[in-house]
Amino acid sequence: MTAVPRSEKPAGRFRRMLGRLSSSQEDLESEELREDAETAGCTRIGDCLDRQIVTVTGTLRTVTLRPRAGVPALEAELFDGSAALDVVWLGRRSIVGIEPGRKLIASGRISMSRGRRVLFNPKYELRPLGRE
Secondary structure: OOOOOHHHOOOOHHHHHHHHHHOOHHHHHHHHHHHHHHHOOOOOHHHOOOOOEEEEEEEEEEEEEOOEOOEOEEEEEEEOOOOEEEEEEEOOOOOOOOOOOOEEEEEEEEEEEOOEEEEEOOEEEEOOHHHO
């Protein structure tokens, strides 16, 4: 008779409920964002590699106007529960709908800048507000 370690056994309904009750709000939100990325068929940000063309989804945590080489650049941090990446629109001071807390889907080529994943001038789609 082989014993399956407790951590490898599928969690029952009660154990999952107890796990949710003892989890922090941030953990629950991260789990929900990871599930959203899976159902949308997007790549998890944590799995993205340098120079890879990807489609990712998540929630915008911050949006800032930060000039790059004298050119205005709108920067936003996109988080999907697994990791974060910077989304940068060069030459833009603002974009209607791009604001903290908004969910979006972005497509483009990942690059690495100062150890962080970055998407420059991605194609993007704002998620409807009613689904948030």
